[in-house]
Amino acid sequence: xxxxxxIAVSILFDGLAYAMFLFITSVGLSVTMxxxxxxxLAHGAFAMAGGYIVVSLTRNLGIGFAPSLAIAAVAxxxxxxxxxxxxxxxxYKATDLEQVLLTIGLAFMAIATATYLYGPIxxxxxxxTWLQGDISLGFRAFPTYRAFLIVLGxxxxxxxxxxxxxxxxxxxxxxxxxxxxxxxxxxxNVDLLFTLTxxxxxxxxxLGGGLAxxxxxxxxxFAVLYLVLFLIVVAVGGLGSLKGTLLAALxxxxxxxxxxxxxAEAGGFFIYAITVIVLLIKxxxxxxxx
Amino acid sequence: MKILGWAGVAALAVTLGATxxxxxxxxxxxxxxxxxxxxxxxQIDKAIDLYVKLxxxxxxxxxxxxxxxxxxxxTGANAKTVATELITNDKxxxxxxxxxxxxxxxxxxxxxxxxIPMVIxxxxxxxxxxxxxxIARLSFSMWHHGYPMGAYAFDKIGCKSAALAYTDxxxxxxxxxxxxxxxxxxxxxITESIPLGSPVQVPDFTPFFQRIKDSKPDCMYVFIPSxxxxxxxxxxxxxxxxxxxGIKLIGPMDLIPDxxxxxxxxxxxxxxxxxxxxxxxxxxxxxxFNEAWHKxxxxxxxxxxxxxxxxxxxxxxxDTIKKVKGDLSDGGKFIDAMKGWTGxxxxxxxxxxADTRDIVQDExxxxxxxxxxxxxxxxxxxxxxxxxDECKVLKIGRCGS
Numbered sequence: 007x008x009x010x011x012x013i014a015v016s017i018l019f020d021g022l023a024y025a026m027f028l029f030i031t032s033v034g035l036s037v038t039m040x041x042x043x044x045x046x047l048a049h050g051a052f053a054m055a056g057g058y059i060v061v062s063l064t065r066n067l068g069i070g071f072a073p074s075l076a077i078a079a080v081a082x083x084x085x086x087x088x089x090x091x092x093x094x095x096x097x098y099k100a101t102d103l104e105q106v107l108l109t110i111g112l113a114f115m116a117i118a119t120a121t122y123l124y125g126p127i128x129x130x131x132x133x134x135t136w137l138q139g140d141i142s143l144g145f146r147a148f149p150t151y152r153a154f155l156i157v158l159g160x161x162x163x164x165x166x167x168x169x170x171x172x173x174x175x176x177x178x179x180x181x182x183x184x185x186x187x188x189x190x191x192x193x194x195n196v197d198l199l200f201t202l203t204x205x206x207x208x209x210x211x212x213l214g215g216g217l218a219x220x221x222x223x224x225x226x227x228f229a230v231l232y233l234v235l236f237l238i239v240v241a242v243g244g245l246g247s248l249k250g251t252l253l254a255a256l257x258x259x260x261x262x263x264x265x266x267x268x269x270a271e272a273g274g275f276f277i278y279a280i281t282v283i284v285l286l287i288k289x290x291x292x293x294x295x296x
Numbered sequence: 297m298k299i300l301g302w303a304g305v306a307a308l309a310v311t312l313g314a315t316x317x318x319x320x321x322x323x324x325x326x327x328x329x330x331x332x333x334x335x336x337x338x339q340i341d342k343a344i345d346l347y348v349k350l351x352x353x354x355x356x357x358x359x360x361x362x363x364x365x366x367x368x369x370x371t372g373a374n375a376k377t378v379a380t381e382l383i384t385n386d387k388x389x390x391x392x393x394x395x396x397x398x399x400x401x402x403x404x405x406x407x408x409x410x411x412i413p414m415v416i417x418x419x420x421x422x423x424x425x426x427x428x429x430x431i432a433r434l435s436f437s438m439w440h441h442g443y444p445m446g447a448y449a450f451d452k453i454g455c456k457s458a459a460l461a462y463t464d465x466x467x468x469x470x471x472x473x474x475x476x477x478x479x480x481x482x483x484x485x486i487t488e489s490i491p492l493g494s495p496v497q498v499p500d501f502t503p504f505f506q507r508i509k510d511s512k513p514d515c516m517y518v519f520i521p522s523x524x525x526x527x528x529x530x531x532x533x534x535x536x537x538x539x540x541x542g543i544k545l546i547g548p549m550d551l552i553p554d555x556x557x558x559x560x561x562x563x564x565x566x567x568x569x570x571x572x573x574x575x576x577x578x579x580x581x582x583x584x585f586n587e588a589w590h591k592x593x594x595x596x597x598x599x600x601x602x603x604x605x606x607x608x609x610x611x612x613x614x615d616t617i618k619k620v621k622g623d624l625s626d627g628g629k630f631i632d633a634m635k636g637w638t639g640x641x642x643x644x645x646x647x648x649x650a651d652t653r654d655i656v657q658d659e660x661x662x663x664x665x666x667x668x669x670x671x672x673x674x675x676x677x678x679x680x681x682x683x684x685d686e687c688k689v690l691k692i693g694r695c696g697s
Contacts, residue, residue, distance in 0.1 A: 013510070020502050117330075126334030128524040130531075130559045140537050149535040152502075220531065222498045223524045227332045231497045266503035270490040273464065274499065 007145045016146060017264045023152035025259025026159025027221065031214030031232075032239040033166070033251045034207020040183045040246010041200055044094060045102055047109040049211055049236060051116035051229040056082045056212020057219050058120060061129045071134050075216045083209025090204045113229045120226035128223035131216075151220055158217075162210070163252060170248050179203060183246040184295075238277065242284045244294025253292050257284075318357035319622035323613065324388035326379050327417075328367040328395050332497060333523045336395045336602060337367065339555060340417055343599060343606035344392070346592055347614075355614050358622040363388055367399055370465060370495045370521065375399030376406065383410045389624040390415065392609055395602065396495075396521070397421035397466045404428040411627040413634070417609040418602050421466040422474070422687035423694040425654045430627055432634050432653040434612055434646070435605035436572055437685035438471040438519075439695075440659060441548035444680055445517070445570035446478020448661050449546055452678070453568055455515035457485045458546075459508045462519040464491035471519035471548055474687065479517075487513045495521045501532035508543065509536055515544045522550040522602070527560060534563025544568065552664055554600040557672045564672060567664045572657050573601040573643045574674045576667075585642040604642040611639050612648065652688050659683045 035049040056078040063074035089112075097105050137154055140147040170176035182189040182196045190196050215228065222232070243254030258277055265276030284291070325344055327337035341364065348362060363386050368374025375394070382388045383406070391407065392415045394400045400419040404427035407414040414431045416424065422437040449455040458479060462468035468491070476486055488511060493499045508516050516538070518529055530552075533545050545551070549571025552564060575586060575598055585607060589599045599607075616634045617624075624630060631653065638647040646657040659680045667673040687695035 016506060016510075017503070020506060024500055024502075121334065126338055127555060128335065128527055128559075130527055140535070147537055149502075149537075151535060221500055221528075223527045223531075225332060225335070225524050227330070227334070231332055263500075263503045266499075267507045270488075270504055270507055273491050274493045 021260030053215030056215035082212030086208030244291030250293030324382035372398030372402030442474025
């Protein structure tokens, strides 16, 4: 295989793995913003909480990495319902500024709590042997963990796609995102629907947080450090659009990786360049409502 | 009775006169206590607290009061605000800490104007000490590790070609420049030099390292601001199978901070760094330091090179307080008194160069190994005694001014 093809495959592979992480972590944020117009800056804190649960389960209780991921996602999803019912609900009709103040405050409280419980030193998790090492495809070896990210991402996307496009509940969510008042007037319980999607989104964020430990390490500041990245994915994809979030994650993941590989000197510039260009052409993102 | 009363007042006055000699010296500590690098602040803070706890009696009758402030992110802006506050509101007489070069650089004009001694416990950009006559540094210059590593990598590790990768802020450029100067002088060839983005967040290192892997240099010299970045580098390096591909990971000791080493796993084994400290360094002071540390902070807490430098920083400050008899009224005199200071600490014997106010210390080439007890540790491959900051010796760039 010629050199440039090998490089292209390699960029696609790494970019795809990165995109899957971006998608899993951001999709909940997109749905929350699209469905309720609620700006949830504490989304990163849910991801961080998921990460720390995975750390505790694997290190202190000796539970495997994969079951820990699942437990973290379910636990955070369940707890997020309390936040949604107890706090967020009160501010649905409030201004963006009030929502931002509440949620960024929650994020800072989460950082302080995590620092208190786990200390500021970054944590890592022991990976099971089946996720270590690399898979050789003859012309090139690929890290197993990243292959796992891609597979997991594809599975989740299929499930979400099926749920959104083919089930009754999915149709209701799409209806509510499109026109909330109309959906309510035909008898859809948008409040309940929203609680469910909020829990799902937070649970996915927690899963993303657990997956991110191996990529970035996990420290309390995770709650806000990567939030910008998630917000970029949401803005580029369009609020509330599953398709949009996926496309944005793919474009950003692959171009960011490719940019860093091919033009390393320009480093982190590409991600912002794409954001600016996309938003200039389509201010509401790929699939957002204008 | 009346006479007795007056005598009592006189006696009291005499006692007061005597105790007025005992000064309470306020020391401001600026270190990152929040954000992605909060653990660096902890490493500095713990060492300072421990030193004060164990050695407060050394400066009797004088006492010190430590006032701590958050250095914030590695941009310098926050550090400048809090340090200015420490000087103007809290009236501190000495400033110390400073994990990040941008903070120290931003503060240099402030301490010059305020005439407050600033004793740096970490920030390693070489030319910082040239920025103000009130700055002394107990940690290192990036050149302490980078420059000797150049020749060592070529002669001893077998690097004929090397790729450079660095976090894009002043010490990153400084460290790679130092290595490049030493490495090219020895005959090595630099294949490329890659900035790894800002120090604020840990990037995905994979695309950068994949690129280096494909260009097949003998070695990869990486500078990152210790902390969370270090773990990220080791993981990406291990995941990509770069050691198997024959590319050795080398760098300054920031790559393998002692408090994160156990977490890095097998990927770290074989990494060779140049540095001034490791928990495993074999000297009496270091053993005592580690024992005191574990006793205070538990067996799973480790000091690292920042802790060792912070310890020596307090040692030098305390010795100088004794030397000037607690008189901090003139910051210039305090710094003058610190020039030429020599002390024994966890890093062995270190001293302050009288001309540059920068540290003179031993440098060790160290390799990460799996020790007999199953833990990761280091093996000292070679030691160079009493290394000065070569950037100022060679007068390179801003070091010459």
